[in-house]
Amino acid sequence: MSVHDRQLIGGPRKPSPVQGTLYQAHSSARLVLAGVSIVMAALLIWASLIIWNGYATSSGTSWSFLPHTSRTPSTDLYFFVDEKEEVLSEPRLFAALLFTLAIQTFLTVGTHCAELQVILSRDEAIWRSIGTVKGSAPRLSTFSSAVGTWQSAVLMCFKPLLHWIYGLAMFVDYTSGIYMFAPQITYLWSLWVLFMSFIWFVSCQSPTGYLPATYGHLKTMIDLVDEWHPRMFWGDKNTELNGVRQAGTAADKLLPIDPDALYGGGHYQSYI
Known part of the structure; x- marks a missing residue:
């Protein structure tokens, strides 16, 4: 019996060649998907406002990947600037940094929540190795399990790229306050759309094979494993x-x- 069937009454059943998705297994997965979608919508609104205001208030037209304060369309936040001062005072500079940090925190929380989906998808991929001809890996370390799956590799590429492009999109100047560059914010939104698509894919992907899906649910794993060995194989x-x-x-x-x-699961009475 898979994690999707844990609320059902146990009984002999025919095995299913396709398992349920992560989206179906955990209610928290739906909250995470809603969260990354909200971040995408917020970035789209932000990019739209900066593009509209940037072309209206600045002379820059360059959409090169690396921004330039005079050639790239941008919006300047002058409310951090005191016209009586030539440069930002320390409190105003600190406030400007806090403002940029607050937006980056929004992105960071979004990526960390999405990482929960990747971890569950990665755990399921490792779990499903016991249903292969090679069986489970007996010497799999914590590090190799974290980086040895394609889900983890893709996540490790996305996270630094998102923060790097955000660093290009926001620029704190000690004389002019904060610059928000329209092209780089648009690139940030585009990358987040790809990131969101990746999270939706791992959340809605249906594993193939007769081994019941667990998605990290320990009770389901214990019910399915009736013999514990360094290397394990699952089957008839x-x-x-x-x-x-x-x-x-x-x-x-x-x-x-x-x-x-029809299959039943031995002395634990768990059924596939």
Whole structure:
């Protein structure tokens, strides 16, 4: 029985060749997807306002990747500037830095929440290794498990890129306050759309194979594992009682799952 079926009454059933999604398994996944979508909408509104105001108030027209204060369309926030002073005072400079930090915190929280989706997707990928011909990896370290999946690799590329482009989009000047560059904010929004698409993909992807999905749910894993070994294989244990076959784990390769048979899960009475 997969994590999606944990609320159902157990009983023999035929195995499913396709498992449910992360989106279906955890209610928190839906909150995370809503969060990254809200960040995307906020960035779109921000970019639209800066593009409109930037072309209205500045002479710059360059959309080069690296910004320039005189050639790139931008919006200047002068409310941090005191006209009586040639440069920003320390309190005003500190306030400007806090303002940029507040926006970056918004992005950081969004990426950290999205990382929860990636971790669950990564855990499911590692879990599903026991259903392969090679079985689970007995010497998999915490570091290698964190960086050894494509989900983690993509996340590690996105996170620094998002913060770097944000650093290009916002510029604190000690004489002019804060510059917000329209092209770079647009590039930031575009990259976030790609990032959001990646998070939606890992959240809505349906794993294939007869091994029930767990998505890090320990109780479901314990129910499915009836023998613990450094390297484990999952499959048909070649035992049958009253027409119900048993699927479980072993130290050696097991028989493939019969898609037309009824299965129960051994002494834990967990069913696929």
